[in-house]
Every structure is written in structure tokens, then in C-alpha cells.
Amino acid sequence: MSRLEQTRAALGAAGVDALWISHPANVRYISGFSSGSDGKALVTAGEAVLYTDARYTVQAAAESALPQFIARPPGTYEDAASRVKGLRVGFEAEHLTVAGLEALRRHWDAELVPTRGVMEGLRLIKSAEEVALIREAQAIADRVFAEVRPMIRAGVRELDVALELEMGLRRAGAEVGFDVIVAGGPRGAMPHGVASERVLEDGELVTVDFGARWRGYHSDMTRTVAVGTPSEEMRRVYRAVLEAEQAAVAAVRPGMKSGDLDAVARGILEEHGLGEAFAHSLGHGVGLDIHEGPGLRMGTDTPLEPGMVITVEPGAYLPGVGGVRIEDLVLVTDMGYEVLSLTPKESV
Numbered sequence: 001m002s003r004l005e006q007t008r009a010a011l012g013a014a015g016v017d018a019l020w021i022s023h024p025a026n027v028r029y030i031s032g033f034s035s036g037s038d039g040k041a042l043v044t045a046g047e048a049v050l051y052t053d054a055r056y057t058v059q060a061a062a063e064s065a066l067p068q069f070i071a072r073p074p075g076t077y078e079d080a081a082s083r084v085k086g087l088r089v090g091f092e093a094e095h096l097t098v099a100g101l102e103a104l105r106r107h108w109d110a111e112l113v114p115t116r117g118v119m120e121g122l123r124l125i126k127s128a129e130e131v132a133l134i135r136e137a138q139a140i141a142d143r144v145f146a147e148v149r150p151m152i153r154a155g156v157r158e159l160d161v162a163l164e165l166e167m168g169l170r171r172a173g174a175e176v177g178f179d180v181i182v183a184g185g186p187r188g189a190m191p192h193g194v195a196s197e198r199v200l201e202d203g204e205l206v207t208v209d210f211g212a213r214w215r216g217y218h219s220d221m222t223r224t225v226a227v228g229t230p231s232e233e234m235r236r237v238y239r240a241v242l243e244a245e246q247a248a249v250a251a252v253r254p255g256m257k258s259g260d261l262d263a264v265a266r267g268i269l270e271e272h273g274l275g276e277a278f279a280h281s282l283g284h285g286v287g288l289d290i291h292e293g294p295g296l297r298m299g300t301d302t303p304l305e306p307g308m309v310i311t312v313e314p315g316a317y318l319p320g321v322g323g324v325r326i327e328d329l330v331l332v333t334d335m336g337y338e339v340l341s342l343t344p345k346e347s348v
């Protein structure tokens with residue numbers, strides 16, 4: 001089934017006749033238009049249209065699989081009004097702004113129905129083409145990390161490490177997938193410790209978490225590396241996180257509940273007295289968004305399925321002391337899993 005056919009089937013399941021798509025990744029998914037943040041899409045039983053403005057006339061014509069209507073609001077809403085008259089139209093409750101909803105209400109003679117996760121549900125399982133793009137994004141990130149690894153040493157600012165990673169990604173033709181995390185010493189206790197002006201010191205662990213975006217698709221990987229010889233306490237934490245990460249990766253298989261995978265890593269960290277220090281969920285899906293389904297959280301029962309691309313990223317964060325996170329990007333396969341992130345994990 002094409003993406004459009006799948007979307008129409010999902011509309012039926014969501015109890016709506018049409019869907020107004022406003023989340024940029026969803027607009028891109030259904031249309032192929034790469035400036036999804038300046039576009040919207042409407043899917044009804046008989047029509048599907050990409051709405052964007054005249055800055056994108058040429059680009060949209062080149063990229064979009066859907067016919068385009070070029071206008072700015074209110075022209076956009078006025079055109080769509082004729083297509084949705086009298087219909088039950090779903091909107092993306094998690095993405096449409098209040099102002100956006102008010103505009104739809106003003107312009108449309110239609111029943112507006114909040115929906116959640118309609119397009120995201122379709123995006124959970126990646127096609128072979130999507131997997132190839134994610135694989136390439138990760139291969140770029142692996143190459144760039146290998147180039148930059150030698151400069152992660154005492155006396156270098158976190159920001160300069162991040163800058164080198166960013167330049168490496170850009171040179172390779174990729175985009176920077178998200179703000180690069182480089183968190184050394186006590187800053188390692190911040191799971192989202194984006195690179196700062198702090199200078200790395202001897203005896204520290206440094207958490208580096210970054211990703212490429214390649215033709216819209218993300219990679220995501222974390223390595224924690226040592227600068228000199230860290231304390232025995234932090235080396236113990238590193239080994240515990242590595243054990244948890246490797247066990248969770250080895251447990252990936254289709255049919256496993258996402259919450260049970262989280263439990264594998266969490267159980268090991270608890271045995272090491274680090275349960276409280278593991279302050280977030282085990283991982284998430286990766287694709288057109290850096291964070292997408294399935295969420296690998298305690299208590300979630302979404303079964304893993306072949307074609308899902310997930311992160312496995314346990315961490316332990318000790319305020320005032322430091323932190324460790326180790327993350328791989330993993331494809332769920334028919335037989336189990338394939339690790340897409342090939343950067344070696346160092347012994348500490």
C-alpha cells in the first residue's frame with residue numbers, strides 16, 4: 001500500500017473523513033516536501049493536497065508527490081474549505097497550535113476532531129528505503145566521530161568538540177540532527193548537557209551524544225569516553241552502564257514489549273545500585289523526527305516489530321559527580337536486531 005492508501009485506511013480507523021496534517025515530519029512523510037515546517041497537507045477520501053507558499057513553488061513541484069496549492073493563509077484555509085465542507089476532519093491535537101485551530105474553525109464548515117498519532121502510527125515501521133537513509137545518516141556520524149575522537153582531551157572546550165562534530169557532519173553533506181551534547185566531568189550528570197564553554201580536564205568522563213540528519217532521516221548515538229584515568233567510582237559506573245546497554249541490545253527481538261526492554265537495562269542498573277541514577281527511559285524510535293515512536297518506557301506494552309529503528313541508551317547520572325550514557329541505534333529485524341551504530345565502545 002502507498003503512504004496515501006495507508007493514511008486513508010488510518011483515517012477510517014480514527015473515525016474521521018479527512019486529516020489536516022500540520023506536523024512538519026508528517027507533512028514530509030505524506031508529500032516528500034522537505035520544508036515541512038512551511039507546509040500543511042490535507043488528505044480526504046478523494047483528494048490529497050500539499051499547501052505551501054510562493055517561496056516554495058519550484059521546490060514543492062520538484063519534491064512533492066501530492067498536487068500543490070500555493071497560497072498563504074487565509075488563501076490556504078479558503079481553498080481547503082471547499083474540500084472539507086460537511087466532513088469530520090481530524091487535526092493533529094499534539095501539533096496544531098491554538099491559533100491554528102481557531103483559524104480552521106473560522107474558515108471551515110466542518111466538524112473538527114482532535115486526533116493523536118495517526119501519521120506517527122504509520123511511521124513506526126520503516127520501509128527499506130527509510131532504513132537505508134537512517135543507515136547512511138549513522139554511517140556519516142560514525143565516520144565523523146572517528147575523525148573527532150582524538151581531539152577529546154584535557155584543555156579542549158566542550159564547544160570546540162561539538163563544533164568539529166558539526167563541521168564534519170556538514171562537510172559530509174548532512175545536517176546536524178540536534179544540539180550536540182558534550183558533557184564532561186560533573187556536567188555529565190545532565191542527560192541533555194549540550195556543549196558549553198567548559199574546558200575538559202584530566203581524569204574526566206565525557207558524554208558525547210550527536211546525530212546526523214540525512215535527507216530528513218536522523219541518526220542518534222552516544223559514547224562516553226575517558227580523558228586520562230577517571231576515578232574508580234566513575235569507572236565502576238561506566239562498566240555498569242555498558243553491561244546494561246549490551247544486555248538490552250542483545251534482548252531486542254520482534255514481539256518484545258518496549259517496556260520489558262527498558263526493564264532489562266533498569267534491572268541491571270538497579271543491581272549495581274544505580275536504579276535511581278537512570279533518570280530517563282531506555283530509548284525511543286528514530287526517523288524523520290529524532291524522537292518518535294515507539295517509546296521504550298517502563299510499563300509501555302507496544303510490541304517491537306521488524307522495521308522499527310530504536311535507540312538503546314541507558315545512563316547513570318550522579319549530581320555533582322558526573323554521568324555516563326551509552327547509546328546504540330538499533331534496527332529490529334525478523335530474526336532479532338542489527339546495530340546500526342558501529343563506533344566502538346571504549347574500555348574505561
Ligand SMILES: CSCC[C@H](N)C(=O)N1CCC[C@H]1C(=O)O
Pocket residue numbers: 178179191192209220221222280281284290313327
Ligand atoms: C534532544 S535530542 C537528544 C538525543 C538523545 N540521544 C536522547 O534521546 N536522549 C538523551 C537523554 C535521554 C534521551 C531523551 O529522552 O531525550
